[in-house]
Amino acid sequence: MLEAQTEQPTPQSASPKASRGTAVPGSGSTVTPASANSAMQTRIAPPVTNDWLAGALSRAVLARASTAASHDPSPISTPDCGPPVTASPAPATASETPRTPQDVAMKKKVDAVTGGVTGLTLDVTYSVTGVEADTLQCVQAWWGSGSTLGQKVGNTSIKLGGFLGIGTKEYEAFIDGGQYSPWVTLSGNPAAHATQPYYLTAAEHASQVTWDGKNGTIRIYDLPSASALFEEMHFETAIVAVNADKKGTDKIVRVFTWGNSKQGTVQQHKKGDKIANKRSHLQASNSPSRTFKKILKNDYPTYKYK
Amino acid sequence: MAEAIDSTQFSALVARYLASLDGGPDVLTAADYETMVRLWNTIKWHRPDRDEDLLAAFEARFFPHEVATVVSALQMTPSKGMALYSRERDLYLGGAPHDNSMYEVQPA
Numbered sequence: 054m055l056e057a058q059t060e061q062p063t064p065q066s067a068s069p070k071a072s073r074g075t076a077v078p079g080s081g082s083t084v085t086p087a088s089a090n091s092a093m094q095t096r097i098a099p100p101v102t103n104d105w106l107a108g109a110l111s112r113a114v115l116a117r118a119s120t121a122a123s124h125d126p127s128p129i130s131t132p133d134c135g136p137p138v139t140a141s142p143a144p145a146t147a148s149e150t151p152r153t154p155q156d157v158a159m160k161k162k163v164d165a166v167t168g169g170v171t172g173l174t175l176d177v178t179y180s181v182t183g184v185e186a187d188t189l190q191c192v193q194a195w196w197g198s199g200s201t202l203g204q205k206v207g208n209t210s211i212k213l214g215g216f217l218g219i220g221t222k223e224y225e226a227f228i229d230g231g232q233y234s235p236w237v238t239l240s241g242n243p244a245a246h247a248t249q250p251y252y253l254t255a256a257e258h259a260s261q262v263t264w265d266g267k268n269g270t271i272r273i274y275d276l277p278s279a280s281a282l283f284e285e286m287h288f289e290t291a292i293v294a295v296n297a298d299k300k301g302t303d304k305i306v307r308v309f310t311w312g313n314s315k316q317g318t319v320q321q322h323k324k325g326d327k328i329a330n331k332r333s334h335l336q337a338s339n340s341p342s343r344t345f346k347k348i349l350k351n352d353y354p355t356y357k358y359k
Numbered sequence: 360m361a362e363a364i365d366s367t368q369f370s371a372l373v374a375r376y377l378a379s380l381d382g383g384p385d386v387l388t389a390a391d392y393e394t395m396v397r398l399w400n401t402i403k404w405h406r407p408d409r410d411e412d413l414l415a416a417f418e419a420r421f422f423p424h425e426v427a428t429v430v431s432a433l434q435m436t437p438s439k440g441m442a443l444y445s446r447e448r449d450l451y452l453g454g455a456p457h458d459n460s461m462y463e464v465q466p467a
Contacts, residue, residue, distance in 0.1 A: 173422075173453075174403055195441060201427065206437055235437035240444045252439075257455065275440035276403055278453030281423030282430070286441060316423040 163292065163307040166270070169333025170311050170320060176274040177328070177335065179292055181306055186294035188264045189271040190251040190303075192358075193291070194341075194348040195234075196226035199284020208233035209351040211344060226344075228352040229288070230254070249303075250353040252290070280317025287312035287321060289345045293358065303358040308345070311335040361463035362397070369464050370410045373398055377417045380425060392432045395421060396452045397462055404456045407464045426452070 161183040168177035181189060196211060207227030215221035227234045230245035230252045237244050245254045252273075253261060261272040271292055280286055289310045297304035311334065312321035325334040341349075349356065364372075376395050379385040399421050401407075402414050429435065430443055435452060438444035442454025451460040 193440075197441075202437065229441070230439045234439070235441075236439040236444075239436040240438045241446055242439070245439065274455055275442070276400075276453035276455075277441035278422070278426060278443050279437045279441040281426035318423065 161306075165309075165326070165328045165333065165335075165337065167329055168272075169325065169328050169331065170322075170335050172320075173278070173280060173313065173317050174274070174276045175288075175311060175335070176272070177309070177333070178270055178272040179307060180268075180270050181292070181294070182268045184294045184304070184306060185267050185298050186264075186304070187266075187296040188258070189262050189269055190246075190249075190253055190258065190293045190295050191271065191273055191290055192250045192293055192305075192349065193229040193252040194226065194289045194345045195229045195286065196224040196344065196348065197283045197286035198222055198224045200225065201282050202279075204239070206235045206239070207352075209348050211347060213344065224287075226348045226351075228349060231352050233352050250349060250356055251293070277313075277317070280313050283316070285312070285314035286317075289342060291341055291345065297359070301357075303356075305341060305358055307337055307339065308341045309335045309337040310342075361458040361461050363465055364462045365465050365467045366407050366409055367467040369398070369401070369407055369462060370413060373402075373410070373413055373417045377413070377420055380420050387432075389432045392429045393448060393450060395425070396429060396433070396450060397460060400452065400456070401461045401464060403453070404461060405464065 163179060163181050163184075166178050166180045169175075170177075195207070196209075196213075197206075200206070205225055207225045209226040211224050211226050212221040213224060228250045230236055231250045232244045234244070236242050245251055245257075251258075261274075263269045273290060275288075277286065277288075287310065289308060291305045292307045294304045294306050296302070309326075310321065311325075313319060314321065320334045322334045322336050324332045325336050327333065328335075349358075372394065375385075376391070376398065379387055379391070385391070398417065402418055406414065426443070429452060433445040433450065434447055435443040435445045435450075438451065438454055440454050443452040444450070444454070449459060451457045
C-alpha cells in the first residue's frame, strides 16, 4: 500500500515521455504512439531530429548505467516510437563534451557495488564517479506506524494510503540523525551534522566515505532494532553530492528505499534490485519520493538540494 | 574497545541465555540483558562461524520478542537509524556497529 503512495520512479519511468506519444522536448517533433498493428513500422521510421537522437542516446545510456547494479542482461531498449540507440548522436558543439556512449557513461555513474539488506541489517556501498563535489553524504528519511514505544518520535506527521481520505494511515516521520530525530530528542545526542540534514556523523563520514573530488564510495549501514516496536517502518536514503559543481547546492545522485513490517520480521522489498548478482531487498531510483521531500522540507526547510 | 571472548565462551553464553529466555530458572537482571544485547549485536555484525543452529535459535528467540523487555530493563530510547540506545550504559542495540556494544570473538 505504501509503495503505491510513494513515488518510486524506475529507470524506465525516467526515460523519454515519447513512449506515451507526447511531444519530444526541444525537438519540435511529435511522436505517434505505436499501435499493435504498426509497432514495427513505428520503430523504423519515427519523425526525429538530431537533437532528439542525442537526448534519447543520453537518456538511454544513463538509464543503462542506473540499472547496472541489477545486471539486467537485456539490451538497451528504446521506446516503441524511438530509434535504435546505435544511431549516431548529434555532433558536439564547442560548449559541450562529445556524447559518445562511453563519454556519457563515464561522465556520471552511481552504482551500488556491494551489499544490500540482509534480514534487518542494511550494509550497502555505492560507487560514484564523474560527479564534481566537495564530498558524499547521505540524507535518510524515516517514517513508521504502529508504535508501542509509548512516546512519539519526530516532528512530522504524514498520512498515506487510503482513498478520498478513507483508510489513510498516519505515520510518524523525521530526518534520521537530524534535529528532530529521536537520536537528538530522546537519546540526547547532538544532530549528526550541526546545520545540515546529513545522516553520517563526522566520525562515520571519515570511515565510510572515500572521495577525491570527483569519484569515490559511500558505505551505509544500519540495524534498526526499534523495528521490534513498530508495526512498520520505512527508510528512504538519498546519496548526496555535497556542493555539487561548486554551486552551493547539494545534489541527490541516487535514492534507495528499504524497511520492514511486522515488528521487523518482514522486509519492505521481497526482492529489490540486484547488487552484485544478489537480491538486495532495497530499491533504488534517481529521485526522492514526495514523502521524502515533505519530511525533509518540514525538518530542514532551508536545506537546498537538486 | 570490544570485550574479547573466545568462541567457546561465546557459544556458552548464547546457550545459557537462550535457556533462560525459554523459561530457565535464572532471574534475569539488567546486566544479563546487557550481555544479551552484546551477544545479539555480535551475531548480527560479526557472526561467529560455529554453532550456527544455536546462534539462529538465540536470534529468533531474542528478536523481536525480548526487545520491549530489554528496552525497559536498560532504559533504552530510539537512536540514529532507529537503533536503541541506553545513555546510562552507553550501549546500543543495533544501529551501526559499535565496538563497546559487541564482543570480539577470538578462536578458542
